Amino acid sequence: MGFNDIANILSTILLTRYLDIKGFGEYSIIFAYTNFAIIFADFGLGTLLTREVAAKRHTASFTAQIFSLRLCLSILVSTISIFVLVFLPYSDTVKFGVLLSFIGIIFLQLAAIFWAH
Numbered sequence: 001m002g003f004n005d006i007a008n009i010l011s012t013i014l015l016t017r018y019l020d021i022k023g024f025g026e027y028s029i030i031f032a033y034t035n036f037a038i039i040f041a042d043f044g045l046g047t048l049l050t051r052e053v054a055a056k057r058h059t060a061s062f063t064a065q066i067f068s069l070r071l072c073l074s075i076l077v078s079t080i081s082i083f084v085l086v087f088l089p090y091s092d093t094v095k096f097g098v099l100l101s102f103i104g105i106i107f108l109q110l111a112a113i114f115w116a117h
Contacts, residue, residue: 030097038105041077045070046112074109078102
């Protein structure tokens, strides 16, 4: 077990003790919903860029294209997911949490471009 695994276990233990059953369920829904959307927003572009950087076949325009595509995909997936979320029978807390997490996802998707370098 690595540090990340231990940190995940400890944070889950702390969250379950701090939140009640409803609160932890809402927390789980927020992260399940957003993590499902990340699959579509990522679209394998991070792996592609990492492979091209490692093989030294990337150019500045290629990186810019990946950056632009990731930005467009993140915004598109976030918009569609939030639109669908409006019609789902979740509480306002869950809807607000999903909205906040999608804002973070857009920035993380863009920051991941620079992690490849």
